[in-house]
Amino acid sequence: MTQQTVGTELTFTQGLSAADRLILTDDAVEFLAELVSKFTPQRNELLAARVDVQAAIDRGGLPGFISEMASIREGDWKIRGIPEDLRDRRVEITGPVERKMVINALNANVKVFMADFEDSLAPSWDKVIDGQINLRDAVNGTISYTNEAGKIYQLKPDPAVLIARVRGLHLPEKHVQWRGEAIPGGLFDFALYFFHNYRQLLENGSGPYFYLPKTQSWQEAAWWGEVFSFTEDRFDLPRGTIKATLLIETLPAVFQMDEILYHLRDHIVGLNCGRWDYIFSYIKTLKNHADRVLPDRQSVTMDKPFLSAYSRLLIKTCHRRGAFAMGGMAAFIPSKDAEKNAWVLDKVRADKQLEADNGHDGTWVAHPGLADTVMAVFDQVLGERRNQLEAMREQDAPITAEQLLEPCEGERTEAGMRANIRVAVQYIEAWISGNGCVPIYGLMEDAATAEISRTSIWQWIHHEKSLSDGQLVTKALFRQMLNEEMLVIRQEVGEARFNAGRFDEAARLMERITTQDELIDFLTLPGYELLA
Incomplete structure (x- = not known):
């Protein structure tokens, strides 16, 4: 492996190509190095704090609202404000930063494109660099x-x-090191996108806007606030130039939404219901609590009490502070079969109607073919308005910690377990092959859905749960089903695709992370070791 240092404390673990140097210019690398050296130590402390919080929950505690923060929750403050071009976000499309996807998404009948360096991108070095080039070209x-x-x-x-x-x-960026450690992937993505695009974005009447994923505490939000403020000062920009929407997609964060908004108030414009990751986080956070084991993934829908409470609390909290409350993902893919497509559009319409009626300001789709259907739902509810900031949900009784943690009713079925295995293996295979956004059985799957699939089974094994037909879920049963479902996958994808792919490696990783005694936090961490 060639070590290459580019005039800073940063070390690149491989030689830089001509394409790499388009993005990793001396000035850009200098800015990245400043951010890494200034903010990595605190980021490492924040990750250590996550471990401590989880250990207390593993010992039998439950997450809850922070009593010491009551003055922030009860105070009468608002966020700094929302730029003009972000005031109407009724439909947002998401997808990886691949060139054709970027063009199609920006051209779709939507208000916003969330270009993703996270859950729908397998972050091989080439894809991460190409993504930066693609976004720079799009901005220009x-x-x-x-x-x-x-x-x-x-x-x-x-x-x-x-x-x-x-x-x-x-998530690390393993191809760039600081003091012998991989640097934070989020700082890499932020620094390069900001550096190459902020001037042109502002000239275009827009700005450097970001989505922040997987936050678990207000301290993590405050860390990003410091990164943004430092950056604005360094480039002589007014406070609040950089804007962020933060995903509430972890169970600990749902109890800290006011505090997150407060500590990011100069930069934040809204929170988003990252529902798939939230379900995954519910499983992972409460993994030792036998009374809170979730049923089949397919039956954990937004009308379930614990998810309904989450959506309504997010809307009420955001709107009180002048921030947007964004709805979750419609992961369905339109079908070429007319009857199936009508069913898909009906399901999506009902889901988005619930969000719009609840008071969400906008929502997500994963496919341009859903944009018109979802746009029509929000157009009807919004009428002449651009958003629903005035929907205060004052009729709601206060939402309690008990409601947010309420166990979810539903069956654990053999069909559900087998479907989980097939989805997770096919997603892991695609991810380690470099593709993080994959259509599987009519849904656009990203890392979050594969996470639900494998952690559900881990939890059923761990707590010795039975399926609805009486079968005890054991490591042996899982391994038997995994072997059987590999034959199904081979048949479904065909011999040529199966043999050319990395399905055996994916199955081995799935087996390891589902049967080991300690639950792995994110499958993308061991997966990243298998990625170029």
């Missing part, structure tokens, strides 16, 4: 793509507003 209006058949993709006039989602605090 020069992006185009020609496919193998010669079809040219270009930006239409008036594209969607661009927001970049950076990697979570826990």
